[in-house]
Amino acid sequence: MNETTTTIANDTVVSIEYTLKDDAGEVLDSSDGGEPLSYLHGHGQIIPGLERELDGKSVGDELSLHIEAEDAYGPHDPERIVEVERSNFEFDVKEGDYVQAQHPDGSVIPFLVTEAGETTVTLDGNHPLAGKALNFDVKVVAVRDATEEERSHGHAH
Ligand SMILES: [Zn+2]
Incomplete structure (x- = not known):
């Protein structure tokens, strides 16, 4: 060597x-x-x-x-887009925020808030790219x- x-x-x-x-x-x-x-x-x-x-x-x-x-x-996976109740959050989530959440496979990953409605929030756990x-x-x-x-x-x- x-x-x-x-x-x-x-x-x-x-x-x-x-x-x-x-x-x-x-x-x-x-x-x-x-x-x-x-x-x-x-x-x-x-x-x-x-x-x-x-x-x-x-x-x-x-x-x-x-x-x-x-x-x-990887491909954009629609199953990584989830809708959750706003009451799950202890703070005022806004569109564009990242939140840590548990993926169904158990891993904790950042989700992008793509929509923040009055009662529901839409999260996208896909990699930005x-x-x-x-x-x-x-x-x-x-x-x-x-x-x-x-x-x-x-x-x-
Ligand atoms: Zn090392």
Whole structure:
């Protein structure tokens, strides 16, 4: 293990600069002006389509990717939209608020309040980017082997 790792493979820590746009060209997220994003490759820490495209790439590589919703945050699931009684809330919920609520599978996730009526409130537990195709401009800026601790934790430090 004397050679320096520069190629992306499972259990490498990858740093990327990226700009994320929706299909209308609007910038949704970007590492511009901040730190590059670092993640542990092969552990599902980034969306599947991006992880798959980065596999085998090297420092300095630049990619322009179009990733369908299925390989990003998944389809928009209508079953994640629920209507609840306003009396469940101890505060005045408004449209656009996020509230923590328990999903039927037991996990506690943020729900977006999409409608706040007088007696009922509509909550959407989908990821904000669910159902959206994503366009990434990505540049690989660093690759290194993960430490043993990072491997056992399943994320980059
Ligand atoms: Zn850790």
